[in-house]
Amino acid sequence: MATPTLSIFILSSLLILSSFSNAQTQPKAFTFPITKADTDNQYYTTIQIGANATTLNVGIDLGGNFLWFNSEEYLAAADSYRPILCGTKQCQIANGIGCIFCFLSPPVPGCTNNTCSDYSLNPFTGTQGYSGLGQDVLRVVSTRGAQYKVNNFPFQYSDPVLREALATPTEGLIALGRTRVSLPAQLSSAFKIREKFALCIPSSESRGSMIIGKTAYKKPFQRISESMLTTPLLRNPVSINGNEVIGNLTIQYFIGVKSIIVGKTPLALNKTLLRINKRTGEGGTSIRTVRAYTSLHKSIYAALVDEFVKAAAAKNIKRVASVAPFGACFDSKTILFREAGPDVPIVDLLLQSKSVYWRFYGWNTMVRAGEGVICLAFVEEQPNLSGPTTSIVVGGYQMENHLLEFDVAAEKLGFSRSLLLRDTSCDMFGAA
Ligand SMILES: *[C@@H]1O[C@H](CO)[C@@H](O)[C@H](O)[C@H]1NC(C)=O
Ligand SMILES: *[C@@H]1O[C@H](CO)[C@@H](O)[C@H](O)[C@H]1NC(C)=O
Ligand SMILES: *[C@@H]1O[C@H](CO)[C@@H](O)[C@H](O)[C@H]1NC(C)=O
Ligand SMILES: *[C@@H]1O[C@H](CO)[C@@H](O)[C@H](O)[C@H]1NC(C)=O
Numbered sequence: 001m002a003t004p005t006l007s008i009f010i011l012s013s014l015l016i017l018s019s020f021s022n023a024q025t026q027p028k029a030f031t032f033p034i035t036k037a038d039t040d041n042q043y044y045t046t047i048q049i050g051a052n053a054t055t056l057n058v059g060i061d062l063g064g065n066f067l068w069f070n071s072e073e074y075l076a077a078a079d080s081y082r083p084i085l086c087g088t089k090q091c092q093i094a095n096g097i098g099c100i101f102c103f104l105s106p107p108v109p110g111c112t113n114n115t116c117s118d119y120s121l122n123p124f125t126g127t128q129g130y131s132g133l134g135q136d137v138l139r140v141v142s143t144r145g146a147q148y149k150v151n152n153f154p155f156q157y158s159d160p161v162l163r164e165a166l167a168t169p170t171e172g173l174i175a176l177g178r179t180r181v182s183l184p185a186q187l188s189s190a191f192k193i194r195e196k197f198a199l200c201i202p203s204s205e206s207r208g209s210m211i212i213g214k215t216a217y218k219k220p221f222q223r224i225s226e227s228m229l230t231t232p233l234l235r236n237p238v239s240i241n242g243n244e245v246i247g248n249l250t251i252q253y254f255i256g257v258k259s260i261i262v263g264k265t266p267l268a269l270n271k272t273l274l275r276i277n278k279r280t281g282e283g284g285t286s287i288r289t290v291r292a293y294t295s296l297h298k299s300i301y302a303a304l305v306d307e308f309v310k311a312a313a314a315k316n317i318k319r320v321a322s323v324a325p326f327g328a329c330f331d332s333k334t335i336l337f338r339e340a341g342p343d344v345p346i347v348d349l350l351l352q353s354k355s356v357y358w359r360f361y362g363w364n365t366m367v368r369a370g371e372g373v374i375c376l377a378f379v380e381e382q383p384n385l386s387g388p389t390t391s392i393v394v395g396g397y398q399m400e401n402h403l404l405e406f407d408v409a410a411e412k413l414g415f416s417r418s419l420l421l422r423d424t425s426c427d428m429f430g431a432a
């Protein structure tokens with residue numbers, strides 16, 4: 001009779017001890033590198049997963065649901081993989097859809113019996129994959145440089161077909177969306193840190209960073225972050241199933257763009273398109289790292305090109321033949337270069353009030369599209385989608401070298417002006 005009591009006593013004092021030592025070493029924030037792939041503006045980070053710490057490059061999907069990947073190297077060392085079983089709390093947290101019974105002997109990641117399942121989405125091709133969810137240990141590095149383990153990090157080991165159109169060094173996508181299984185949500189619950197992340201996306205050939213949690217930044221980023229403008233993060237209440245290209249709108253981040261201004265001229269836009277239609281999910285403005293350039297509804301795009309070309313002509317910039325997918329291209333010899341890049345008309349996304357706008361200078365609005373040709377780096381939305389379409393999708397090129405803070409807990413987005421105006425860039429970003 002004495003033994004069980006004693007062991008309970010030892011157990012509880014161990015628990016107290018371990019929670020005490022945890023409290024002392026409790027990290028506040030974690031850091032992840034961000035690299036831009038050579039082609040097609042895909043941005044990825046590097047993670048270590050499994051007991052053998054397989055290193056994986058995974059694209060960053062701001063509006064994604066959960067981590068998915070397909071990697072031979074992981075498979076070869078996946079002894080620590082555990083399926084998420086149907087009917088479990090983890091399955092509920094992952095918001096899994098359905099249960100699969102997959103009998104392989106021995107079982108492999110993605111094909112195990114009685115397993116909580118869900119659809120993963122490749123947002124570049126629109127391909128969806130349905131398979132079992134699992135969990136394994138994820139290693140993360142705090143902003144102080146210490147390594148931590150997140151046990152039971154949920155993900156999907158996906159079919160190789162899902163890797164189509166991913167940039168060469170990447171084997172899947174990691175999700176930052178509004179779910180309980182995204183990377184920020186998981187770190188927030190595992191370490192009791194604020195559900196908040198800062199993204200600083202690099203332009204080519206440099207390396208940016210993402211910081212998840214709350215911490216001071218190194219100079220001059222702390223000052224920059226204190227002087228950022230903020231705008232509410234909005235929700236689109238319509239969840240789309242079966243619309244591969246868009247995905248689940250409820251988990252993406254939306255902001256409230258009221259108008260677009262080119263130079264000093266506000267575009268005449270159909271205001272209905274700028275609002276989220278709460279019934280159909282159409283309209284509004286989302287922010288997505290899986291789109292190379294900001295895409296605009298046909299009528300918004302036409303108005304932007306029209307005004308931009310006019311304002312450029314007033315600066316003696318010569319228009320040349322368009323290079324797809326861009327609708328306005330110019331002779332680069334007729335454009336001056338300044339600290340914020342090509343000296344072209346400024347484009348502002350006006351937000352909740354006249355003093356809150358996200359301003360884009362030449363570095364973020366112009367892209368080289370051949371010898372002597374640079375084009376307005378905005379595109380018309382693909383006319384080919386089958387479901388409700390978001391009118392403005394802010395893409396990766398426009399986010400480069402801006403500090404962005406997604407305070408998910410407070411539903412706020414903070415954004416800096418172009419870091420290049422302050423003689424810095426995302427490759428300098430980090431914690432203090
Ligand atoms: C780690 O890798 C070795 C060799 O590839 C393998 O034998 C071992 O089972 C792996 N361990 C785990 C936990 O996956
Ligand atoms: C698969 O799981 C179900 C539910 O737990 C169980 O009834 C069944 O026996 C399992 N089948 C195999 C082949 O393990
Ligand atoms: C979309 O995501 C929300 C929030 O996670 C969830 O409640 C809803 O069931 C999802 N819808 C679909 C179709 O996956
Ligand atoms: C504005 O857009 C809405 C939604 O697409 C459309 O129903 C309406 O006809 C448009 N109004 C004008 C004046 O074009």
Ligand SMILES: *[C@@H]1O[C@H](CO)[C@@H](O)[C@H](O)[C@H]1NC(C)=O
Nearest residue numbers: 125126245382383384385386
């Ligand atoms: C939609 O896209 C597919 C493949 O990209 C193409 O075959 C089809 O013609 C397009 N449909 C429309 C209406 O543009």
